[in-house]
Amino acid sequence: MKELVGHGVALITPFKKNGEVDYTAIPKIIDHLISGGVDYLVVLGTTGETATLSENEKKHLISTIVKYNAGRIPLVIGIGGNNTNQVIKNINSIDLSPFVAILSVTPFYNKPNQEGLYQHFGAIARNSSLPIVLYNVPSRTGVNLLPQTVFRLANDFSKIVAIKEATGDIKQAQTLLNICPGDFLILSGDDETSLSMLLAGAKGVISVIGNAIPEEFSKVVHYGIEGSVKEAYQTQNKILDLIRSIYDEGNPTGIKVLMSALGLCENYLRLPLVPASKDLYDKLNRSFKKFI
Numbered sequence: 001m002k003e004l005v006g007h008g009v010a011l012i013t014p015f016k017k018n019g020e021v022d023y024t025a026i027p028k029i030i031d032h033l034i035s036g037g038v039d040y041l042v043v044l045g046t047t048g049e050t051a052t053l054s055e056n057e058k059k060h061l062i063s064t065i066v067k068y069n070a071g072r073i074p075l076v077i078g079i080g081g082n083n084t085n086q087v088i089k090n091i092n093s094i095d096l097s098p099f100v101a102i103l104s105v106t107p108f109y110n111k112p113n114q115e116g117l118y119q120h121f122g123a124i125a126r127n128s129s130l131p132i133v134l135y136n137v138p139s140r141t142g143v144n145l146l147p148q149t150v151f152r153l154a155n156d157f158s159k160i161v162a163i164k165e166a167t168g169d170i171k172q173a174q175t176l177l178n179i180c181p182g183d184f185l186i187l188s189g190d191d192e193t194s195l196s197m198l199l200a201g202a203k204g205v206i207s208v209i210g211n212a213i214p215e216e217f218s219k220v221v222h223y224g225i226e227g228s229v230k231e232a233y234q235t236q237n238k239i240l241d242l243i244r245s246i247y248d249e250g251n252p253t254g255i256k257v258l259m260s261a262l263g264l265c266e267n268y269l270r271l272p273l274v275p276a277s278k279d280l281y282d283k284l285n286r287s288f289k290k291f292i
């Protein structure tokens with residue numbers, strides 16, 4: 001899965017003031033990311049506020065992104081949930097031909113144990129025509145997909161090819177890197193700890209900050225993969241405060257402030273998320289001035 005190596009960006013979903021999806025902003029965003037050196041795009045992920053999108057909006061969003069991307073860089077689609085049978089139905093109901101892989105989050109709210117997680121992803125793998133990227137983000141789901149379970153899944157299902165590890169726990173990431181098969185890709189899903197993971201052996205990042213500063217963060221990712229330690233840290237240090245600040249009031253609250261500052265979309269979110277407070281808005285805009 002060389003398509004998943006490098007810098008992937010979890011796309012935001014732009015909204016208008018009236019709450020509708022702003023499909024006209026998609027081409028500008030995609031051009032911005034491709035010109036910034038991003039290696040692939042993740043559609044319908046957490047950063048895209050997918051939980052608030054209707055089925056028709058998802059279909060239109062997929063169609064718009066696929067059409068405008070026009071095969072220029074690979075696309076990954078987010079299809080996950082806490083109802084295993086429904087996840088499988090969703091996989092079978094979508095035209096997956098434009099995509100190289102499915103990103104599937106651990107079941108939320110149900111809080112399955114490790115055997116439940118294994119069986120959930122095993123069922124998805126058996127029913128998917130595309131490779132599966134596991135998505136572990138305990139801060140959102142309330143459950144942690146442990147390294148030994150990932151090891152079992154990687155060995156037992158050829159369709160399961162990678163994990164987006166978003167715990168921010170470098171010890172857990174190192175365990176994954178140590179025990180998983182060599183062709184199984186470990187990808188960082190936490191912007192701040194991405195460089196540490198890359199230098200430890202991870203093969204890529206699915207980022208949030210890359211929406212706004214794709215060129216700068218792509219450099220961090222590729223320096224990290226290459227083992228260019230000095231250059232990687234020099235580049236990361238210039239953007240570290242910005243990376244931290246965008247999460248002060250949650251994601252994608254912060255990143256939408258930056259995208260708005262770039263003129264790529266308006267600064268609107270869907271409830272239950274709300275736009276950044278004035279203090280954070282001002283803080284982000286001050287920090288972002290040097291990148292505009």
